[in-house]
Amino acid sequence: MTTCVNDKIQNIQQEKPKNNANLEAKMELIAAIISGILIIIAWILGKNDFEQPSVIMYIIAFIIGGFAKAKEGIEETIANKELNVEMLMVFAAIGSGLIGYWAEGAILIFIFAISGAMETFTLNKSHQEISALMEMQPEEAWLIQEDGTEVKVATSSLQVGSKLLVKPGERIPVDGAIIHGTTSIDMSAINGESVPVTKEIGDDLFAGTVNMSGAIQMEMTKPSEDSLFQKIITMVQNAQSEKSPSQQFIERFEGTYVKIVVASTILMALVPHYTLGWTWTESLYRAIVLLVVASPCALMASIMPATLAAISNGAKRGVLFKGGVHLEHLATLDVVAFDKTGTLTTGKPVVTDFIVRDGLQKEDVLALLAGIESQSNHPLAVAITKYAEERNIAYSRSLEIEDVPGHGLRAYSKNEEIFVGNPRFIGENHVANFQNNVAEQLASEGKTVIFMKDEQGIMAAAALKDTLRQEAIDAIQALKQLGIETVMLTGDNERTAEVIAKEAGVDRYVAECLPETKVEQIKAMMQNGKQVGMIGDGINDAPALATATSGIAMGEGTDVALETADVVLMKNDLTKIPYTIQLSEKMNRIVKQNVFFSVSVIAILIISNFLQVVDLPLGVIGHEGSTILVILNGLRMLNPIK
Structure with a gap:
């Protein structure tokens, strides 16, 4: 009709x-x-x-x-x-x-x-x-002028770089970052969580969330049409029209x-x-x-x-579908493939071990490694940088860095080339010879090991442990009860992948996956007549999300993952996956x-x-x-x- x-x-x-x-x-x-x-x-x-x-x-x-x-x-x-x-x-x-x-x-x-x-x-x-979402969008904001006074203006008139005042009880008008003040933010409009989050200088703010306590000043970092809140509204609108x-x-x-x-x-x-x-x-009556x-x-x-x-049911529970076609496809899934870091795990690993080559000063090596990793936003890099800061290690951000996707970083220090990354990037033979093959023992404990190598060999190894999401275990068990096979596709080494896979309870795993490897694995399953769902959060997951029958992105993932996926979990709650399939x-x-x-x-x-x-x-x-x-x-x- x-x-x-x-x-x-x-x-x-x-x-x-x-x-x-x-x-x-x-x-x-x-x-x-x-x-x-x-x-x-x-x-x-x-x-x-x-x-x-x-x-x-x-x-x-x-x-x-x-x-x-x-x-x-x-x-x-x-x-x-x-x-x-x-x-x-x-x-x-x-x-x-x-x-x-x-x-x-x-x-x-x-x-x-x-x-x-x-x-x-x-x-x-x-x-x-x-309709409720659209009503949450503030139409006006307090713009801080050059002389320090505030004037109320239409949100639509703001430009990136505008400095704004947000008073207690008001909604954040645009996406931005705090430049002055500390407060608690009610994030329930974005992630559904009822517990307010403390935000300090430099922390990100999202339009539609509520400033609960102190007055803060913020700087607009994204156009209104590109805000996370607007993306949510757009995705729901597109879903309803598709x-x-x-x-x-x-x-x-x-x-x-x-x-x-x-x-x-x-x-x-x-x-x-x-x-x-x-x-x-x-005759005419019967015709009528x-x-x-x-x-x-x-x-x-x-x-x-x-x-x-x-x-609407999904949106109310923090699951956004980009169209009826994607919602319909979920019921046909035979396999659900998971990325590991940031998906099955919290994506916030901590450094548990830091081992350096004999003859080197641990503080100096850590300072060099932190200086390199500080220029990357990868969770492992962030953890290493935080590890150095907690020990009051001063490091430089002025190093020349080259990102090698799926492998690591290449840096140049004092005319010397430094490699930071996984064993495949550093060289398996170097890894085996470093400190009596300590990497093997660390990997057997479910830890991810990052190496730093110079012209003389491996300088240091940093072991990191990521925490498995409790809801990941529950989600995988629920999927199994629905008769769906679970697979973990990860860039980690074999040992680490084996430990995490066992803890999570997935049916099988594939380790040391590059972005193209994940795509190949998904294509292979689909060629065998299976409908495959892929769940990820990073840029490296985007090709796999696009290839799968249904691509599902974690809400805290990258913009690329959110744009590529068919379904978005705004609350990062993996138990919503069995729910959406049902x-x-x-x-x-x-x-x-x-x-x-x-x-x-x-x-x-x-x-x-x-x-x-x-x-x-x-x-x-x-x-x-x-x-x-x-x-x-x-x-x-x-x-x-x-």
């Missing part, structure tokens, strides 16, 4: 205010109720032999109750140059009046109007999450089906009169009933409300139920009409009632999965 459902979706996608959308639903309902009252008055007048006033009241009921639907149908027909469901209803109502069945035609309009009002209401309900394969098929089918209904109606009006001896009135009961309103409404409700499975079940039910009702009503056992009012009730039922069944997707 393209115009019955999708026009309202488009209205909301065009940022129609929530109050206006609710007003539209109320006006449609009021018009339907007035139409119903007029029908009762017309019926009473007819019973008392006031035929002409009765017909006039029926005509007024037609106009008031049918205006909204007729307007939608005519506009859509003109725009697409193709008949639609609304026009079928209009034709049926007008035809009923022309052959003298004013009451039946008016009842058709009344129930159709009631159905339309319910459609508007239910679709507005499925969009409440995005149709699933099932919905696309149904909508392609609608145009052909409507033409078949029109042709069948014409045949119904002519053939029984000449072949079965029906009167013209009887056929026009009503054969219209595919319920079939067209079988998918979209359920999909929108499921997207959400997808439930949605697909409801869609199948709706399609079967709507097709069955249409078939029964068509047959009953040929057998002359269903009249127009009953046909209208069956047709519109089935439409309302499939919409309400679809809205069950708003309920939590148990």
Whole structure:
């Protein structure tokens, strides 16, 4: 039912205010109720032999109750140059009046109007999450001027670099960083966590979050349209407008089906009169009933409300889908592949061991390593830099650095080339000879070892241990219960990968993966006929996220991962993965139920009409009632999965 459902979706996608959308639903309902009252008055007048006033009241009921639907149908027909469901209803109502069945035609309009009002209401309900999000966006901010005074300006007028004042209790207006002050920030709008986070100078701030305590000054670092909050809204809006394969098929089918209904109606009006001896009135009446009961309103409404409700369900729980197609695909997954660092683990490792070559000063070597790693934002690099700072080791950021993706860093110090990275980058033979192959022992303990090498060999080895997320273990067990295979794809060495894989409980793992290796592994699984989901958070995961059947990004991941993925976990909670798969499975079940039910009702009503056992009012009730039922069944997707 393209115009019955999708026009309202488009209205909301065009940022129609929530109050206006609710007003539209109320006006449609009021018009339907007035139409119903007029029908009762017309019926009473007819019973008392006031035929002409009765017909006039029926005509007024037609106009008031049918205006909204007729307007939608005519506009859509003109725009697409193709008949639609609304026009079928209009034709049926007008035809009923022309052959003298004013009451039946008016009842058709009344129930159709009631159905339309319910459609508007239910679709507005499925969009409440995005409406609530949009209301969280501050429209004004306190801009700090050059003379130090503050002036309230529109958020849309701000530029990157603008300095802003945020008072206690106010929402952060744009993405930026604190330049003065300390406060607690309520991050629940972004990550769903109720516990406020302490933010100090240099810490990032996100639009839509709430400043809980002290007044702070901040500097805008991103345009408003590129803020994390706006990206969330955009992703939800895009998801609501992008149709699933099932919905696309149904909508392609609608145009052909409507033409078949029109042709069948014409045949119904002519053939029984000449072949079965029906009167013209009887033939035309049955043709009009056929026009009503054969219209595919319920079939067209079988998918979209359920999909929108499921997207809203996910958004409420911190899971963003970039379209119905991605939500639908989740139910087909056979394998879920995990990145390790930042996905299965917290991504915040700590240095547990630091070993240097004999003859070197530990502090000097650590200062050099920290100076190199300080220019990288990789979690391991951050941990090493923090390790040096905790020991008050001074280091220089002036070294010339070259990033070698998937391997490590190449630095130049005093005309000497320094390599920092994994054993494959440093050289396996050098690693084995360093301090009696201490790296093997460290790796067996589940630690990641980073080496630094100069022209004479390995200078130092830093062992780091990442903490496994507790929810990762729970998520993997839940996936296994759903019959889904779990795989870990990591760039870590074999020993570390083995330890983490055992702790997490994955079915198998692949170690020492470069970005292209992860892609190859996913392609291999897909070539074996498996549907694969990939979960990651980093730039190196982006190719794999794009390759997989469903790419799932952690919300705290890089912008590239967020842009590439099909699904985003804003709360970084891996237990939402089994939940989303179950959400997808439930949605697909409801869609199948709706399609079967709507097709069955249409078939029964068509047959009953040929057998002359269903009249127009009953046909209208069956047709519109089935439409309302499939919409309400679809809205069950708003309920939590148990």
